[in-house]
Amino acid sequence: MKETAPLIATQGSASLDRRILEIFRVRGGEVVSGEELSCLLKVSRTAVWKQIRTLKMLGYNISAVPSQGYRLISSPDLLIPAEITASLNTIRLGSEIICFRETGSTNALAFKLAEEGAVEGTVVIADAQRRGKGRLGREWESPPGVNLYCSIILRPPIPPVAAFQITFLSAVAVARSVTRCTRLEPSIKWPNDILVNGGKVAGLLNEMSAETEKVNFIVLGIGVNLNMRRDQFPQNLRHPASSLLLEGGVAINRTGFIRDLLMNLDALYDGYLRDGYAPIRDEWLAMSRMAGRRVRVTDNNRSTEGMVRGIDDNGALILECAGGGMERALTGDVMIL
Ligand code: BT5
Numbered sequence: 001m002k003e004t005a006p007l008i009a010t011q012g013s014a015s016l017d018r019r020i021l022e023i024f025r026v027r028g029g030e031v032v033s034g035e036e037l038s039c040l041l042k043v044s045r046t047a048v049w050k051q052i053r054t055l056k057m058l059g060y061n062i063s064a065v066p067s068q069g070y071r072l073i074s075s076p077d078l079l080i081p082a083e084i085t086a087s088l089n090t091i092r093l094g095s096e097i098i099c100f101r102e103t104g105s106t107n108a109l110a111f112k113l114a115e116e117g118a119v120e121g122t123v124v125i126a127d128a129q130r131r132g133k134g135r136l137g138r139e140w141e142s143p144p145g146v147n148l149y150c151s152i153i154l155r156p157p158i159p160p161v162a163a164f165q166i167t168f169l170s171a172v173a174v175a176r177s178v179t180r181c182t183r184l185e186p187s188i189k190w191p192n193d194i195l196v197n198g199g200k201v202a203g204l205l206n207e208m209s210a211e212t213e214k215v216n217f218i219v220l221g222i223g224v225n226l227n228m229r230r231d232q233f234p235q236n237l238r239h240p241a242s243s244l245l246l247e248g249g250v251a252i253n254r255t256g257f258i259r260d261l262l263m264n265l266d267a268l269y270d271g272y273l274r275d276g277y278a279p280i281r282d283e284w285l286a287m288s289r290m291a292g293r294r295v296r297v298t299d300n301n302r303s304t305e306g307m308v309r310g311i312d313d314n315g316a317l318i319l320e321c322a323g324g325g326m327e328r329a330l331t332g333d334v335m336i337l
Contacts, residue, residue, distance in 0.1 A: 019040075031071045081097040084125075088262060093152060096119060100124070100127070102127060102129070104130050111219050121152070128149075147226050148261075151219050160212075163215055170265065172287060173265040184244065188288040200239050201224065202223060206219065224261075226243060229243075238333070281311065304319060305321065
């Protein structure tokens with residue numbers, strides 16, 4: 001499949017697949033005739049039949065009842081715009097949703113689209129990534145069919161020094177979704193990991209294009225291990241890693257999760273534009289459960305140990321070191337001791 005070939009094209013609010021699925025949903029499992037579908041959708045019966053055939057190839061179980069019509073029996077957990085936008089209630093996020101069966105990196109693609117002028121709220125999702133990116137040139141393991149890999153374009157009217165606030169905002173959104181979609185208790189590990197029972201279940205990679213005074217755009221890259229199995233993790237991970245399935249014992253519906261995540265991000269972003277960073281910082285601190293813990297921060301070859309006392313207005317971790325002196329860590333990896 002071509003690098004940029006969408007799984008199903010970008011959703012327009014009126015795409016045929018989405019409208020057919022909506023009709024099936026409203027009818028709640030009833031048979032709908034081809035003629036009625038063609039009337040409601042204002043397309044030919046052949047166009048209806050072709051779209052039904054495409055949906056079946058994607059894994060929708062649609063039965064054709066002779067001389068009566070079609071009935072939707074079950075839907076696959078497919079990351080496609082038609083499913084994600086159903087009952088998606090957002091102000092900015094999801095204005096465009098583009099889904100790929102596979103791509104190199106959703107962040108790389110979203111960055112390119114943003115440079116070409118993609119609107120704020122554009123979401124790029126892939127079922128699998130060949131070169132999923134972590135921070136500092138690291139790799140993000142991205143097998144197909146089990147997880148969420150998405151990148152969201154934002155254009156906040158903020159200076160580049162404030163961009164870290166958006167990273168904190170996205171960590172809070174992911175943690176909220178984990179809480180809502182499971183019975184698990186996530187915690188945020190500075191600066192960008194989401195942990196459950198000490199295992200990393202999600203990572204964030206936010207990339208920015210900026211001028212001296214202003215951000216042009218930020219790409220929020222979010223990878224969440226939803227249904228990844230133990231054998232799908234590589235051996236040599238830096239920190240313990242896990243998935244929501246492994247921790248909670250229950251498979252997570254990917255479409256439901258991304259929908260919830262987009263709604264959380266949207267609400268938090270709207271609040272951020274209105275009320276600023278303080279509420280985000282407070283929620284981040286509450287969810288980080290790091291205050292008062294002893295940690296070691298490693299940045300290149302430098303390592304600092306101390307007790308976490310909070311985060312400052314630049315997103316730096318404030319550490320109280322042996323002897324009582326305070327140190328700030330703005331970048332690096334943190335290990336809880
Ligand atoms: C991150 O980097 O945690 C950021 C990950 C961001 C991934 C998303 S997926 C959608 C979007 N598109 C992209 O191309 N990227 C973003 P970092 O803190 O540097 O952690 C990377 C390290 O975590 C690796 O070096 C591995 O040790 C480990 N790792 C790799 N894959 C993992 C996985 N699936 N789950 C947990 N840990 C993983």
